[in-house]
Amino acid sequence: DTGVSQDPRHKITKRGQNVTFRCDPISEHNRLYWYRQTLGQGPEFLTYFQNEAQLEKSRLLSDRFSAERPKGSFSTLEIQRTEQGDSAMYLCASSWGRDEQFFGPGTRLTVL
C-alpha cells in the first residue's frame, strides 16, 4: 500500500462555488479523519469516521461542509457555497483504532 492519497492536490475556485475533495485511506484502516490547516497553525479537527459511520463533526464546521465515507472505504469532503475564509490545506488521515494516524499530502484550496 502506498499510503493515504488525496485528490486533487490543489484547487482554485471562485467564491460561491461548490468543491469536493477525495481521500483514499490505507486499505486496512478503519478510522478516517479530516483536518483543516491554515498557515502557521496546527491541523484543526473537522470530522471522523469509523468504517462508514461518521462519529463526530466539529462544532466549528458550518452546515456548508459535509463528508461521507460510503462502504467504509474512500471519503469525500464537500464544501458548498465556498467563502474566502475556507481557503486552507485540507488534510485526511487514517488509522487502525487508536494507533498513530497516517496523513495524506493534503488538498490546498484557494477561494478567490
Next chain:
Amino acid sequence: SQKIEQNSEALNIQEGKTATLTCNYTNYSPAYLQWYRQDPGRGPVFLLLIRENEKEKRKERLKVTFDTTLKQSLFHITASQPADSATYLCALDPFGGTSYGKLTFGQGTILTVHP
C-alpha cells in the same frame, strides 16, 4: 477553555546539539500525547506516542517525556542534523469513549538545524 501551546514558534540550533521542544496544555486530560513532523507542503508524519501512564519514550535519537502534573511534554532530538529541520507538532488525544483519535494540535515549532 482548552489550550495547547508549543512555547517556541521557532528554534535555531547548531548541528550536533540537542533540540528540546516544549508542549504545554491547560484544561485538558489527554490519554495520549503524540508528536508529528511536518515538512513544507506535506502532511504531518507520526514520530512518537506516549500514554498518560508513561513518563518517557525513546526512539533512536528522539525522546519524549510526559508530565501530567505539570501538564507538559518535552520532545528531544539528540545529535541534531540539518535534515531534522522541519515543523514539529504536538497533539493531544482525549480520554475515553469513541472520541479517541480526535487529535488537538499545537501550533507547531519550526526547528532549523544549522550546519
